[in-house]
Amino acid sequence: MKLVDKLLKIYTFGILGLIYVPIVVLIVFSFNESKSKVVFTGFTLENYYRLVGNFRVWESFYNSIWIGVVVTVVSVLLAILMAYGITRYEFRGKTIIDSLVLVPIIIPEIVEALTLLVFLVILGIDLSPYTIIIGHVAFDVSFAYVVIKARMVGYDPQYEEAARTLGADELRAFTKVTLPILAPGIIAASLIAFLESYDDFIKTFFTRPAGFMTLPVYIWNMASRRGFPLDLNALATFVVALALIFAYIRNRVGKGVYL
Amino acid sequence: MSYAVELINISKSFGNVRAVRNVSLQIRKNEFFSLLGPSGCGKTTTLRIIAGLEEPDSGVVKLDGKDVTYVPTHKRNIGMVFQTLALFPHMDVYDNIAFGLRMRNYPESEIRKRVKEMLEIVRLSGLEHRRIHQLSGGQRQRVALARALIVQPAVLLLDEPLGALDLKIRQHMMVELKRVQREVGTTFIYVTHDQSEAMVMSDRIAIMKDGVIQQIGEPYEIYMKPRNKFVATFIGDAINMIEGDYLEPGIVATSLGQIKTIASDEYFGKRVIVAIRPEKVLIGSEVTGDVDNVFEGTVSMTIFRGAFIEYRVMLGHDIEFIVFKPHVGSSAPLLTPGSSVKIGWNRDSGIILVE
Numbered sequence: 001m002k003l004v005d006k007l008l009k010i011y012t013f014g015i016l017g018l019i020y021v022p023i024v025v026l027i028v029f030s031f032n033e034s035k036s037k038v039v040f041t042g043f044t045l046e047n048y049y050r051l052v053g054n055f056r057v058w059e060s061f062y063n064s065i066w067i068g069v070v071v072t073v074v075s076v077l078l079a080i081l082m083a084y085g086i087t088r089y090e091f092r093g094k095t096i097i098d099s100l101v102l103v104p105i106i107i108p109e110i111v112e113a114l115t116l117l118v119f120l121v122i123l124g125i126d127l128s129p130y131t132i133i134i135g136h137v138a139f140d141v142s143f144a145y146v147v148i149k150a151r152m153v154g155y156d157p158q159y160e161e162a163a164r165t166l167g168a169d170e171l172r173a174f175t176k177v178t179l180p181i182l183a184p185g186i187i188a189a190s191l192i193a194f195l196e197s198y199d200d201f202i203k204t205f206f207t208r209p210a211g212f213m214t215l216p217v218y219i220w221n222m223a224s225r226r227g228f229p230l231d232l233n234a235l236a237t238f239v240v241a242l243a244l245i246f247a248y249i250r251n252r253v254g255k256g257v258y259l
Numbered sequence: 260m261s262y263a264v265e266l267i268n269i270s271k272s273f274g275n276v277r278a279v280r281n282v283s284l285q286i287r288k289n290e291f292f293s294l295l296g297p298s299g300c301g302k303t304t305t306l307r308i309i310a311g312l313e314e315p316d317s318g319v320v321k322l323d324g325k326d327v328t329y330v331p332t333h334k335r336n337i338g339m340v341f342q343t344l345a346l347f348p349h350m351d352v353y354d355n356i357a358f359g360l361r362m363r364n365y366p367e368s369e370i371r372k373r374v375k376e377m378l379e380i381v382r383l384s385g386l387e388h389r390r391i392h393q394l395s396g397g398q399r400q401r402v403a404l405a406r407a408l409i410v411q412p413a414v415l416l417l418d419e420p421l422g423a424l425d426l427k428i429r430q431h432m433m434v435e436l437k438r439v440q441r442e443v444g445t446t447f448i449y450v451t452h453d454q455s456e457a458m459v460m461s462d463r464i465a466i467m468k469d470g471v472i473q474q475i476g477e478p479y480e481i482y483m484k485p486r487n488k489f490v491a492t493f494i495g496d497a498i499n500m501i502e503g504d505y506l507e508p509g510i511v512a513t514s515l516g517q518i519k520t521i522a523s524d525e526y527f528g529k530r531v532i533v534a535i536r537p538e539k540v541l542i543g544s545e546v547t548g549d550v551d552n553v554f555e556g557t558v559s560m561t562i563f564r565g566a567f568i569e570y571r572v573m574l575g576h577d578i579e580f581i582v583f584k585p586h587v588g589s590s591a592p593l594l595t596p597g598s599s600v601k602i603g604w605n606r607d608s609g610i611i612l613v614e
Contacts, residue, residue: 062603158341161332162339162341164331164332164333165416166359166406167359167362
């Protein structure tokens, strides 16, 4: 083997190790008997039992899920309409709108979160789960839009015209032809939108009412407590497992893509 | 009897571009009608107006005698085959073909029967459950045709559907289209920029340029009696033209001298063009004493074209004649470039065009 190849191999495994070794260590110690994070003394499921029995974990998990679902539905719907308008119609200010939509991806989230909070205070709107949803939608739309628009740009309007010549009115042409052809893009956008919301900490933290927790907020709370309990390892393991399931779904959906 | 399609004074502009100008057409039932012209001549726009995919700025569209100018596409009884075919990629062959019937809420049993029949007509039986991307170009063509025809449209509109195919398959599909048209007995309106496609398949052809119809007629008529210079040059492989003044009945004075033509009062005193098809020009030993117009020239090029030989003959120093000579009987030796030769044609071979 040539030296370059060898170095490349070391480099590659180095990077992968950097990403995955901490996760593996975290998972391994979630089964540790003692409270140590350095020495593995024996196998136990104790940490998991504690986790399952912890009502706060379930509550925050439930909050993360329902907020994620609402945010996904709203952002994807908005993104579809926006992408449809931008790709199909000509109007003044089109280019400006197209770039403005993408700004939230670029600006630091903490800035967005802070301005949103200030904005809510000025308007006198009380913080609630809905203010979290508004905050999430405000940047999730951008992610969903990028993905859906990419799919729509490649979509030939002649499909829809063909449907109309075959007797479909505009609504049926859209639901029977346009939507199914765009489906892979919409599903991909939904997964991204959900994960962005599910994963979000900064915005949630700024716009949540007192005592209201999503999973990331709960994890942060737990981690900031002294002692850094091993429950946290168990919880993180659970989160990683969930992420793997998502990745699997994404790949399966990707295989069903035609064209 | 009402026409299958009738356009009355249709005009349509896109911004400053006048795509279609005062187009009037009457297309008979069961006719294979072609709209032929170079790209940008307005033929596709005309077709889309018939389909209802574009709304004309002025004028009337009638289908089967009924005014449909403002009837939406899905309520007109038409079928359309698109240039890109636009077969639905998320459906298999069967679902693509069944689409029109499903939109009309036919029961599934009826749909199954009709799709089966249609697959037989376009000779695709057995491919029902293929995905679109698994089909060849020719097969896709047939699916698009079947999908459009299954709803038994009053008129089928075809927008350059053979453009993407290679020559052999295209020639085969031309014959197939004609066969299907006879079999289903539907009016076909075919848009193309390829004159050979139009000539092979059409009962009648309308030639368009810059949004205006130049001439409507049967292929033979358009070829033999083009109405203007554009039609004369657009149709056919080539045509020879000489400008001159129509001074007295049957005589045109040109830079080559007097040319005998058909006599008609219509052209009297006008500047005209005498146009002669290359295959109508006699050459060498074919030029006998009783040929009306005879000129001496020099062969400048000899091209073997397979079915015939093409000669370029210089008359004087600025007029080049193209002559097609079929090789009949024993092969006479080719005329070599540089040799002098007589060419000629009879007065009724000359077409008179007015600018």
